[in-house]
Amino acid sequence: MPAWIYEKTIRLQLLSFIGKVPDRKLVARLKLAIFLLCLIPLLRLFWLAFHDDLTANPVEFVERSTGYWSLFMLLSTLSLSPIRLMTGRSWQLQYRRMLGLFMFFYACLHVMAYLWLDYAFDWSDIFKDIVKHPYVLVGASAFMLTLPLAITSNNAMIRLLRERWKQLHKLVYVIAILAVVHFLWLVKKDLREPMLYAAILVLLLAIRIYYRAARRKA
Amino acid sequence: MIIQTKSDILSSEITPKEVFDDRRRFLQQAGFGLLAGATGLLASPSFATSGNLPAQYKAGKPLLKLPDFTKSKYGTGEKLTSFEDITTYNNYYEFGTSKNEPTVHSKLFKPVPWTVSIEGQVKKNKTISIEDILKLAPLEERIYRMRCVEGWSMVIPWVGFPLAQLIKWAEPNSNAKYVEFVSLADTQQMPGVNLPILDWPYTEGLRMDEAMNPLTIMAVGLYGEALPNQNGAPMRLVVPWKYGFKGAKAIVKIRFTDKMPMTTWMKAGPAEYGFYANVNPQVDHPRWTQSSEKRIGAGLFAGRIKTQMFNGYTEQVGQMYAGMDLRKNY
Numbered sequence: 001m002p003a004w005i006y007e008k009t010i011r012l013q014l015l016s017f018i019g020k021v022p023d024r025k026l027v028a029r030l031k032l033a034i035f036l037l038c039l040i041p042l043l044r045l046f047w048l049a050f051h052d053d054l055t056a057n058p059v060e061f062v063e064r065s066t067g068y069w070s071l072f073m074l075l076s077t078l079s080l081s082p083i084r085l086m087t088g089r090s091w092q093l094q095y096r097r098m099l100g101l102f103m104f105f106y107a108c109l110h111v112m113a114y115l116w117l118d119y120a121f122d123w124s125d126i127f128k129d130i131v132k133h134p135y136v137l138v139g140a141s142a143f144m145l146t147l148p149l150a151i152t153s154n155n156a157m158i159r160l161l162r163e164r165w166k167q168l169h170k171l172v173y174v175i176a177i178l179a180v181v182h183f184l185w186l187v188k189k190d191l192r193e194p195m196l197y198a199a200i201l202v203l204l205l206a207i208r209i210y211y212r213a214a215r216r217k218a
Numbered sequence: 219m220i221i222q223t224k225s226d227i228l229s230s231e232i233t234p235k236e237v238f239d240d241r242r243r244f245l246q247q248a249g250f251g252l253l254a255g256a257t258g259l260l261a262s263p264s265f266a267t268s269g270n271l272p273a274q275y276k277a278g279k280p281l282l283k284l285p286d287f288t289k290s291k292y293g294t295g296e297k298l299t300s301f302e303d304i305t306t307y308n309n310y311y312e313f314g315t316s317k318n319e320p321t322v323h324s325k326l327f328k329p330v331p332w333t334v335s336i337e338g339q340v341k342k343n344k345t346i347s348i349e350d351i352l353k354l355a356p357l358e359e360r361i362y363r364m365r366c367v368e369g370w371s372m373v374i375p376w377v378g379f380p381l382a383q384l385i386k387w388a389e390p391n392s393n394a395k396y397v398e399f400v401s402l403a404d405t406q407q408m409p410g411v412n413l414p415i416l417d418w419p420y421t422e423g424l425r426m427d428e429a430m431n432p433l434t435i436m437a438v439g440l441y442g443e444a445l446p447n448q449n450g451a452p453m454r455l456v457v458p459w460k461y462g463f464k465g466a467k468a469i470v471k472i473r474f475t476d477k478m479p480m481t482t483w484m485k486a487g488p489a490e491y492g493f494y495a496n497v498n499p500q501v502d503h504p505r506w507t508q509s510s511e512k513r514i515g516a517g518l519f520a521g522r523i524k525t526q527m528f529n530g531y532t533e534q535v536g537q538m539y540a541g542m543d544l545r546k547n548y
């Protein structure tokens with residue numbers, strides 16, 4: 001095995017244990033790797049669609065899958081800060097924006113699947129569905145709230161808004177709660193899966209609250 | 219000296235090998251599930267098995283041999299939903315709550331031997347085997363629309379006979395105003411029954427006139443063959459003008475009552491599921507649009523079709539509900 005591979009591997013392993021800061025090159029490579037990984041769910045949908053393998057109810061499958069991956073990205077985004085709080089490591093925060101934008105990306109696909117594949121842009125039916133069914137309303141609200149966050153996700157906006165940017169992006173917590181409620185209310189009777197994500201969200205929020213309280217005391 | 223004593227366990231009580239193996243497989247999968255669940259990947263429908271199931275899970279050779287049947291005048295003129303879709307997309311919580319789980323978990327289910335008991339307001343309680351049920355009346359093919367309360371629909375070529383024929387044989391007395399159907403809840407054969415998701419056994423019911431309506435059938439077959447396990451083998455109820463959940467599967471007990479029976483879904487969500495559960499585009503459900511539906515098999519870009527009153531069977535069943543407030547009696 002060439003020495004440099006060995007060296008890199010060791011370095012990666014050490015990283016996860018002692019929180020050594022990776023150099024910029026490694027950060028960039030990891031970023032590319034995460035980017036490509038985040039595209040897999042989309043490629044998988046195309047693959048399954050191409051092979052006519054999207055189950056008997058393909059529209060539902062696409063809606064469920066994109067919704068799930070949006071929630072997955074959201075929870076991933078929210079897990080980076082707790083890692084910092086617990087380990088003191090902060091370099092992983094460099095991936096937060098990308099993961100957040102992937103959440104938005106899959107949420108857009110989710111909404112498109114709903115508007116186009118499910119309702120064929122029948123706006124009167126869509127309006128009725130949103131108003132009459134609480135889980136749809138909650139989901140639609142969550143999506144609307146992601147729009148300002150996506151629009152202000154670039155550096156220029158961060159510089160322009162400063163403190164207000166921080167305030168604005170706290171909306172992500174509201175979005176996360178709405179997204180989990182959306183899932184909980186959609187499920188007919190077997191709540192195990194949405195409860196799992198609710199539990200993960202509660203954990204991620206609890207870690208923040210715990211450290212905030214500890215800091216206040218100190 | 220070794221004294222050999224006869225085992226007091228009947229050989230029939232010992233777990234059959236395939237069930238034993240299946241349980242091992244289940245445990246292995248559960249173990250894997252914990253691992254994957256930790257990363258939040260497994261439980262998602264996006265990672266669950268997709269449409270084309272492995273060959274060994276496709277409906278195997280049916281155990282029950284159906285007698286000959288005739289084509290009937292009941293047909294919808296619509297394109298039939300494929301056998302593949304009908305047998306891989308099922309709501310059958312006894313075998314799991316995902317649509318693809320019943321196909322997989324019902325593989326080793328044994329629909330024969332099977333007896334159905336007749337109880338309640340009848341001349342006398344009795345039981346009947348599935349083989350004898352098949353001799354009660356000539357079988358016919360009935361092509362019916364099936365509308366699920368979740369907003370999707372299929373067109374299914376059932377093979378069955380009018381429930382009225384079975385009721386005639388059951389000899390209900392004059393107090394019988396309703397019929398209750400109880401499904402099998404076997405913790406050994408049905409993994410879903412071990413979870414407290416519904417109040418087992420699955421129970422459904424019909425008013426006597428609904429049960430006697432010529433459209434109401436007991437289905438024992440599908441696409442000309444015995445009913446696959448995941449579709450409710452060996453015998454299930456089909457009431458085409460009602461939402462699909464009214465069609466109790468794997469029926470083991472039929473009870474005639476003087477009071478309206480409490481059904482499983484009424485207990486699970488009284489605000490969402492009523493006793494009548496007639497397909498009605500005007501009465502919305504708290505979760506799903508009921509004015510339109512998705513036709514299974516129509517493809518990714520087909521959009522929705524309008525849902526019809528009584529699922530399009532108003533002519534045959536509408537008079538039974540004359541004068542009733544269907545908004546209240548949902």
